Amino acid sequence: MQSFWRAQRIVKPYTWIAWIGLAIHLPVCWLFVELWGFHGACWAMPINQWAQFFLLIGYNKWKGKTVILSLV
Numbered sequence: 001m002q003s004f005w006r007a008q009r010i011v012k013p014y015t016w017i018a019w020i021g022l023a024i025h026l027p028v029c030w031l032f033v034e035l036w037g038f039h040g041a042c043w044a045m046p047i048n049q050w051a052q053f054f055l056l057i058g059y060n061k062w063k064g065k066t067v068i069l070s071l072v
Contacts, residue, residue, distance in 0.1 A: 021051060025044060
């Protein structure tokens with residue numbers, strides 16, 4: 001998904017979603033480390049990556065064809 005956007009030179013939405021992912025990751029990582037120690041940190045990263053993935057999918061659905069047609 002990220003490569004698809006970079007190929008079209010659409011980087012602003014990905015940048016904002018990365019910042020949102022960071023905002024999600026910090027409290028989730030802190031909480032999981034407090035609850036489960038080292039193993040909690042191992043679970044925080046996949047949760048963040050899945051959250052970013054679903055945000056990217058959601059953005060594509062929300063924007064519809066305008067993402068694909070923006071360079072046409």
